[in-house]
Amino acid sequence: MGNRRLRKMGRKVAISFLIGSLATFLAPSVRAEKPEHLQRIKQTRNCFKCNLKKANLANISLKGAFLRETNLQEANLEGADLRFAVLRKVNLKKANLKNADLTGAILRDVNLDDAILTGATLPPRYQRRSKSDSKVRVPELIIDILKQQRR
Structure with a gap:
């Protein structure tokens, strides 16, 4: 039994x-992103207070885009064209920016904690001497910028 x-x-x-x-x-x-926000950014390249968390924006052209208070946490922006984009109060925490081009982009109050920046082209003030790190934290960038300004 x-x-x-x-x-x-x-x-x-x-x-x-x-x-x-x-x-x-x-x-x-x-999926965390809101479909209407995803459609808006693709059509107009402007997004104010958009929720694009975990959105797949790989290889998208956002040249000259205006993003303010947008949540791109954990978004896939691999190979994205963000040249001359304005990013203010944007959350890019844990975002994949591998091989993204941010030449001439304006980054103000941007959270890049644990963002993947391997091969990314960043504006001059955000570039680091060591390209070996695949993850960069904002406090490290601020320290590097302050060291460069003292010279």
Whole structure:
């Protein structure tokens, strides 16, 4: 009788695991960005207080874009063209900016904590001597800028 009970429990556990796995696999992917904000930035290149968290904006052209108080946390901006863009109070925490071009961009009150900047072209005041780091934190950038200004 003990073996029979164990087999029943084993089947229940296996069925529960299978149902849980299928539910996870078939569930729609979690998206944080608002579709209307994503459409707006693609059409107008302007976004005020937009939520684009975790948005996929890889290889997008946002040349001369105006982004203010926009949340781009964990967004994929790999290869994005952000030349001469104005980014004010933008959250780029953990964003992927790999190979993005920010030449001439204006960055004010931008959160770059743990952003991936490998191969990114940054405005002169944000460039670092060491290109070996793939992650750059804003406090380190500020320290570097202050050191350069003292020279």
